[in-house]
């Protein structure tokens with residue numbers, strides 16, 4: 001079982017859009033490679049038409065500590081910080097991404113600001129990288 005990269009406690013499992021993800025109740029979530037795309041696809045399926053009110057919203061920009069280096073919960077290698085949709089993800093190229101508490105919610109909310117969100121092939125290809 002993977003452990004939280006911040007407190008080292010064993011992560012517990014939660015299900016979101018049919019995807020089992022690893023969660024630290026205090027610090028955030030670990031998504032295995034490919035899981036972000038499955039979750040965003042679940043969101044797309046649920047969201048109706050693009051809402052004009054989304055055009056007026058500002059993207060949520062969670063704070064980032066760029067000096068922090070986290071270790072991948074699977075291989076323990078140092079993860080890279082990558083910015084996607086105004087959210088900074090800690091990423092192990094091989095295994096997946098770590099999102100601090102609130103960052104997954106921010107990411108899903110920010111994605112909806114894109115009018116092409118529902119049909120956007122390019123953003124899906126981008127998400128498939130994670």
Ligand SMILES: [Zn+2]
Pocket residue numbers: 004005006007008009024025026027028
């Ligand atoms: Zn933790």
Ligand SMILES: [Zn+2]
Pocket residue numbers: 072073074075076077092093094095096
């Ligand atoms: Zn790794």
